[in-house]
Structure formats: C-alpha cells, structure tokens
C-alpha cells in the first residue's frame with residue numbers, strides 16, 4: 001500500500017516535469033514559427049527566392065550530427081522533419097492562399113507534377129479522375145464504355161464544383177475539364193490555374209503504352225494526339241493563368257518553375273507586407 005503510494009507520487013512528479021517540457025516546447029515552437037514568418041516577410045519584400053530546400057537538409061544534418069541511437073536520433077529526426085513540414089505548410093498558406101489547379105492535355109504530367117508540388121509545399125492534393133473512379137466504383141474506361149462520354153462529363157462537372165470549394169489544395173484535373181466553361185469559372189473562384197503544355201510527340205512518347213485513356217484507345221497514334229491537341233489548344237490557353245512548357249524538363253524543374261511563377265504573381269512580392 002505504502003509502496004504503491006510512493007510509486008504514484010513518483011509518476012505524478014514525472015508527469016509534472018513532462019507538462020513543463022511541453023510548455024517549453026510550445027513556446028520554442030511558436031518562437032521558431034515567428035522567426036520563419038520573419039524570414040518569409042523579408043524575402044517577399046526583397047523579392048528573394050523562397051523555399052530553400054537545401055537548407056532543410058542542412059538543418060537535419062547539423063541537428064543529427066552529434067546524436068546516436070541512445071540519444072533518440074531517429075525520433076529527433078522524425079520530430080525535426082515534422083517541424084520542417086509544418087513550417088513549409090505555414091509558408092505555403094501565407095504565400096499561396098488559394099488552390100493550385102493543374103490543367104493540360106493527357107500525358108502532360110499533371111499527376112507527377114502535382115504530387116511533387118504537394119510534397120514541396122506540404123499542401124494536400126486531389127485528383128479529379130481518381131475521385132470520379134472512387135465515386136462511381138468504375139474505371140474511367142468503364143464509365144466511357146458503359147455510359148458514354150457525356151455521362152462522364154456530367155460526373156466530372158459535379159466533382160469539379162465540389163473540389164473548387166476546397167482550400168489550399170492542389171487540384172489535378174482530367175485533361176477534358178476545360179471543355180466546359182463552367183468548370184473553369186468554378187475552379188478560378190478559389191484557385192490559380194496552371195497549364196502544363198507539351199508537344200504532341202512528347203505526349204505520345206509518354207502515354208503510348210497506356211490504355212487507360214478511352215479517348216485514345218484503339219487509335220493511339222501521334223496524329224490522333226496532334227488533332228485533339230490542336231482542337232483544344234486555345235481552350236487550354238484561355239483557361240490558364242500561368243503556362244508551363246514541360247518538354248525536356250524534369251518534374252523537379254517543372255514544380256520549381258510553378259512555385260517561382262506563382263510567387264512572382266504574389267501582390268506583396270517586392271512591397272512591404274502588411275502584418
């Protein structure tokens with residue numbers, strides 16, 4: 001009995017120490033975030049490049065250099081990685097307080113670029129085709145085969161209306177989303193629209209083995225792509241706020257270019273930011 005009391009007392013003391021640690025951690029964390037915001041504001045005012053990803057690596061390496069397993073090195077790494085991610089997310093929300101919408105022809109790299117952007121900016125992403133497949137329980141091919149294109153476009157329109165209302169999300173649109181003006185009006189309300197462009201030959205090279213695109217099934221050829229691309233060219237252009245050429249560029253280069261172009265559209269860049 002007496003012994004149990006002693007143990008409970010000890011545990012209670014340790015808990016109080018933990019509470020003190022948490023309080024300190026929160027204070028230090030908040031201080032860190034304020035410093036990050038200070039740097040961000042400075043960079044915006046002086047038009048300096050943002051998101052110094054190399055610096056994240058340096059922070060991690062420096063912090064871990066003297067630690068070994070006994071000093072919780074794995075856990076410290078996890079902890080720091082999370083802090084860096086939260087910090088990136090906070091900066092993205094400040095810099096890009098809208099949805100980033102990727103449009104473009106099939107095979108222009110919307111999905112790969114979108115995932116990369118989501119990683120770099122610590123922003124959520126959503127793929128409209130994936131959402132359509134999830135909602136209907138069918139693949140895009142099955143929807144086209146069983147119900148036809150106009151049925152698919154109706155579902156697509158509903159999905160676009162829904163995702164357009166999201167906040168701070170990267171929205172990857174199916175290649176035909178631009179065909180309906182209403183979709184673009186909806187997406188533009190809370191988003192900036194980025195067009196990924198590629199030459200027909202590049203697109204053909206990227207998707208020729210792929211049979212998940214019903215519009216090209218059975219007629220996968222450079223000429224088919226050229227024709228459809230030509231037909232949609234102006235519509236894509238008219239819908240976009242930013243155009244990115246993707247030929248001969250890596251995903252890393254394309255996503256960095258998007259971030260930089262969006263950053264330069266920021267009305268505060270080069271001016272003193274209000275607090």
Ligand code: S3P
Pocket residue numbers: 104105106107110129140173174175176177212213214215
């Ligand atoms: C389409 C593009 C596809 C998909 C559907 C129709 C189009 O999306 O939505 O097959 O009309 O261009 P991806 O561009 O993501 O392949």
